[in-house]
Amino acid sequence: MKAAIITIGDEILIGQIVDTNSVYIAKSLDLIGVQTHEMVSISDDKKHILDTFAKYQNKVDIVVITGGLGPTKDDITKKTFCDYFDDFLIVDKTVEKHVIELIERVMNRPASQINKDQALVPSKCTVLHNQVGTAPGMWMSKENTVFISLPGVPYEMKYLIENEIIPKIVKEYRRPYIIHKTILTYGQGESLVAERIENWENNLPNFIKLAYLPSPGRVRLRLSARGTDKELLEKSIAENVIALTAIIGDIIVGYEDGETIEIVVGKLLKQQNKTISTAESCTGGKVAQLLSSVNGASHYFKGGVVSYSTETKIKVLGLSESLIQTYSVVSAEVAKQMAINVKSMMKTDYAIATTGNAGPTKGEAQAEVGTVFIALATPNEVIVEEFNFGQPREKVIDRTVIQSLQMLRKEILKNL
Template sequence: MKQTFAEVITIGDEILFGQITDTNTQYISEQLSLIGIKTIRKSSVGDNEKDILGVLSEAINRADVIILTGGLGPTKDDITKLTLCKFLGTDLIIHEPTLVHVRSFFEKRGKPMLEINNQQAAVPRICEVLFNDVGTAPGMWMIYNEKIIISLPGVPYEMKFLMQNRVLSKLKSHIETPFIYHKMIHTVAIGESFLAETIKDWENNLPKHIKLAYLPSLGIVKLRLTAIGEDSKKIITEVEQLVEKLEKLIHPHIFGFDLDNKIEEVVGKFLVSQNKTLATAESCTGGYLASLITSISGCSAYFKGSVLAYSNEVKINVLDVNKLDLETEGAVSEKVVKQMALNVRQKLNTNIGISISGIAGPSGGTVEKPVGTVWVGYSDEKNTFAQKFIFGNLRENNIKLASIYALNMLLKELKKVS
């Protein structure tokens, strides 16, 4: 089977000049690799015809699939569509369903539809429109010299919508892709080097057609196994057996096996299945934990709310934390964080309460309690306890790590019941 090669191109001065971070090309090349298409080059060019034509002519000689993002806005510096027409030898026409969609988009928001917004519905005559439900710039699918050229809006959630709902399935039906089996193993609260050391022997014994990738982010390391071959049954069995062996090595750190599991989602599923409700009391994380929990659609089934007690006054008046304990032990202490967990559970009338109090930084650290010190509390009907963590110096990282470690503490308790 022939390997399919792709190039991913971003168009726009704002990425080229470093004004915004490009996350689109990472997402696109990752999704392509999941269906067996190999990205061989990524390029960024500015909003000018010469450079766009230049990169297109080069890419069309190397790749089978070219995915462009950006330059589809209504302003005059967005010239992707006009340039595509020049490259393909065609012209722009109005795509009526998109025009109707753009109009209703503005109507719904009670905003005036301007003359320039009509241009959102203009597409190269030879293209097939990839209808964009979540924005006004349509995606476009074009064939040129038997190569596939796909143009997508640069707004990340619009690009993602089109990739998931239009592009990937269409690519799969156009291109002979090998059988690929992916297995993701999501781990939490174990560092990348320590993880690598722990599974070293297992990793060294992986067969040649099964690749392992480490995908680290804050507090989380995803391990991705990718197996390629002909005999699907054999490959799946092989991978699942490898995962079983891996589980034995790092079981306490694994929280999921689905491709895009999030720990807040896994926690939510446990709470639903155990018919339990949750409340949180946060100090240094300032709502970040709650915002992770409520990012999951349907969380109202188990999450009742939170008290963000940023000041000691609120800890005392709203959460009924003992004033003397606050004064003698400090807000970042086992005693206080246990009271926060217990009291928020009782006050909000839930089965479980989780609390966080710590020093996110950059200021507020002492020799005894340096920046990065965080206490996490847990309380249910039977049990109230707390655990201390020491993270690093960066405020943003400390807030995120504390929230992820708190979710992991909750998950461990939920797993004990199941």
């Protein structure tokens, strides 16, 4: 089964808002075996909408549309539906009753005519009742394609997807199975990972596809199996993951999209009942932010210091001026002392320190732009590593954050 997703709204096209609806819809469809063939954002223009409908007619099984269902004059989807399906609007009494009750209960005022007009729907449509808003969804068929119109408000769209659309698709369509498995790797770039697993990739069965999803410091490998035999798909995915682990197990940190490096590190710290603190210069608190973003992080993350300036390194972290003058703020010696001092200050088992020149200019440091020192204080020693992550600035910062957590993970695993 194939689907197309259309978002309607000038506010998306001018960059005023980000289209998160399409991502949610695509993920929801994928879980039930519906492949999203294409996503498109279009303007609030009648001809544009009609042309787009015609483009997907009989090319896909399902077209999901979000937006343009509000009560104001610029929301034209319902009228355009009527034109496309040669239909006319009628009042759905059930929707009208719901709209009046919702307005009176929530807004504590009588429903206006503009509110009541939300109950106008094409006479041929199957109404999808929206219990959390006033705009109903609409399900209409033409030849070999179903067109589903949903409100653009995200929580209303999600309600209808979960409670109306997905159950209806599951009931009315026979679909293939789609199984995904994501392997998270850290510490090596996409090209190097691809080189290491080339033979394994070439021997994947034709019903399994591999996708590389790189980002700074990490590469996600997503296996996708599609077919009618669920047991065969699951068995083949499992066997190929085992074979892959034998090849690159040294850089694999997890097997699901949600198993990010900060979650993996958090689990390891909790297992060993250990704690961590941070002292950050070039990363500006991003290591601490990632560590503290995990549920239950208070069990192991005790705090951090963002010592962005030389003055803060001296007055807050207690580094000596002579150390900084001798070695420079971007140096192994400064990174090491930052880690030692914050570990002592926070009374933690581990401490991460970062100092570097993220660019675009050298600033106070003498080190080349892109140079970073990461120090990791452990219960037994202090490890310092030097990197050059090049440019741009955002890449330097992101790779420093990921690399520091990867260093922490490797060190914790030594003590398991």
